[in-house]
Amino acid sequence: MNKKPIHTVPSGNGWSNKQGGKEISRHHTKANAESEGRRQAMRFETEHVIHKVNGQIVKKNSYGNDPCPPKDKR
Template sequence: MTRTEYHVVPDGGGWKVEQGGSVVGTYDTKERAVSAGREVAHGNEPSQLVVHTADGRIETEFTYRDDPYPPVG
């Protein structure tokens, strides 16, 4: 089963949550975007929320159900 990936990314002066190139929601603060992203990702398991910095680098990730890493064995 594949995980759905959601991304919190900068959007001009605000932040947005994206999934597969589509915007799930836009927010005025990163904190609100992360909170909303965690809620939608947790509600659509298995999934992963990838939070980016203002310059686009990956800051952190949240995985919901069946994380394949570390591998078994």
């Protein structure tokens, strides 16, 4: 089963977490939205994508079976 990533994005006067285009949570601050998005990504074992206010992707974290794991084994 393909698990859709969770995106933390600006929404109106706050921030939202969306999965598959559907809003799964809404928050007043980006920090709260990131924290909840991380929790949900871990729960669903998927990727968490964090965006800036302008929509640009800032960071991606994978909490599941990563199809492209990092090559360095530190």
